[in-house]
Amino acid sequence: MRGSLLVDNIGELVTNDGRGGDPLGVRRDAAVLVEDGQVAWVGPARYAPAADRRIDADGAAVLPGFVDSHAHLVFAGDRAAEFAARMAGEPYTGGGIRTTVGATRAASDDELRATVGRLRAEMRRQGTTTVEIKSGYGLTVAEEARSLRIAAEFTEDTTFLGAHVVPAEYADHPDDYVGLVCGPMLAAAAPYARWIDVFCERGAFDVDHARAILACGQAAGLGVRLHANQLGPGPGVQLGVELGAASVDHCTHLSDADVDALAGSTTVEWLSGPPTSTVATLLPGAEFSTRSPYPDARRLLDAGVTVALATDCNPGSSYTSSMPFCVALAVREMRMTPAEAVWAATAGGAAALRRTDVGRLTPGSRADLVVLDAPTHLHLAYRPGVPLIRQVLHNGVPR
Numbered sequence: 519m520r521g522s523l524l525v526d527n528i529g530e531l532v533t534n535d536g537r538g539g540d541p542l543g544v545r546r547d548a549a550v551l552v553e554d555g556q557v558a559w560v561g562p563a564r565y566a567p568a569a570d571r572r573i574d575a576d577g578a579a580v581l582p583g584f585v586d587s588h589a590h591l592v593f594a595g596d597r598a599a600e601f602a603a604r605m606a607g608e609p610y611t612g613g614g615i616r617t618t619v620g621a622t623r624a625a626s627d628d629e630l631r632a633t634v635g636r637l638r639a640e641m642r643r644q645g646t647t648t649v650e651i652k653s654g655y656g657l658t659v660a661e662e663a664r665s666l667r668i669a670a671e672f673t674e675d676t677t678f679l680g681a682h683v684v685p686a687e688y689a690d691h692p693d694d695y696v697g698l699v700c701g702p703m704l705a706a707a708a709p710y711a712r713w714i715d716v717f718c719e720r721g722a723f724d725v726d727h728a729r730a731i732l733a734c735g736q737a738a739g740l741g742v743r744l745h746a747n748q749l750g751p752g753p754g755v756q757l758g759v760e761l762g763a764a765s766v767d768h769c770t771h772l773s774d775a776d777v778d779a780l781a782g783s784t785t786v787e788w789l790s791g792p793p794t795s796t797v798a799t800l801l802p803g804a805e806f807s808t809r810s811p812y813p814d815a816r817r818l819l820d821a822g823v824t825v826a827l828a829t830d831c832n833p834g835s836s837y838t839s840s841m842p843f844c845v846a847l848a849v850r851e852m853r854m855t856p857a858e859a860v861w862a863a864t865a866g867g868a869a870a871l872r873r874t875d876v877g878r879l880t881p882g883s884r885a886d887l888v889v890l891d892a893p894t895h896l897h898l899a900y901r902p903g904v905p906l907i908r909q910v911l912h913n914g915v916p917r
């Protein structure tokens with residue numbers, strides 16, 4: 519859409535501009551001018567420049583669009599029965615991933631594309647304007663490349679997760695599967711992927727396999743991220759920091775050494791350039807949906823670790839696409855303040871994707887913003903389960 523657009527009469531504007539000791543950079547009675555899909559100006563409403571069009575926020579809160587830095591959207595089928603069994607007492611082991619692999623391999627391109635499109639639209643209605651999408655339910659050379667090719671139609675943050683689980687046909691010789699992932703599968707996936715990821719967990723890939731796969735991905739030019747320390751303690755978090763991962767995700771079971779390693783990685787003020795620290799991405803939808811203890815966000819924040827929140831949207835362990843739900847869980851169950859949770863769901867997600875163009879509303883950033891049906895960001899946690907997203911602008915275009 520051409521021309522300028524003024525979002526005016528904003529009661530509370532969350533900018534995440536990092537100035538003045540307030541992490542959210544809140545401004546009152548503000549306006550935002552959008553031109554060519556970018557934020558062109560932010561300031562007091564009374565000084566707002568003229569524009570071709572106007573959106574009246576009517577005193578409501580406006581936030582950067584949510585940045586969901588961890589989602590598995592390329593799949594077929596669902597696992598509602600597995601969820602019901604789990605709620606009746608069965609533990610979560612990650613084994614159900616293979617069920618989804620079978621359904622995904624049997625689906626057509628158009629079926630997969632329709633599912634990603636449906637979930638992407640569902641996310642946007644709930645305020646998400648940036649999403650990372652992983653492969654990981656194909657687990658053959660052709661299937662992983664296909665999943666990433668479809669994911670790339672929806673986002674620039676695509677992640678090769680061939681090392682999600684060892685597929686059934688390699689159960690007796692996992693070393694051969696690691697060789698396949700590092701060789702022909704990576705070669706076929708890399709043209710469509712920005713990131714590489716490994717599920718480093720007992721029952722999935724051990725630390726030696728994870729290190730080998732991530733090193734191959736780095737050599738192919740992909741950035742590193744990692745599923746680690748979800749189901750129990752382990753070496754995954756420290757491996758991620760050692761390899762300079764953008765993010766280690768889950769972080770539910772951490773030792774003091776894990777927390778120290780993450781805190782020690784926080785060396786660069788990310789607002790002044792591309793961030794280089796390893797972010798701890800917490801996925802409380804997974805603990806909710808597997809009835810597991812939540813990660814200790816307070817411990818990470820108090821140690822100075824950069825924390826992000828994401829949905830982990832997938833058909834097995836966390837079938838939510840709602841960042842507001844994750845914010846509410848983080849506040850109620852993980853002792854984050856509402857401000858910390860909103861920062862983690864916006865600027866934190868951007869840091870986890872090493873992006874400086876999203877997750878904030880400052881001149882030059884992408885004009886991705888959310889107008890709430892509420893006077894303040896506090897309502898996202900205070901009114902859980904309520905549809906508070908009144909309007910979304912994505913690339914400056916009202917949706």
Ligand SMILES: [Zn+2]
Binds near residue numbers: 588590745830832
């Ligand atoms: Zn995941």
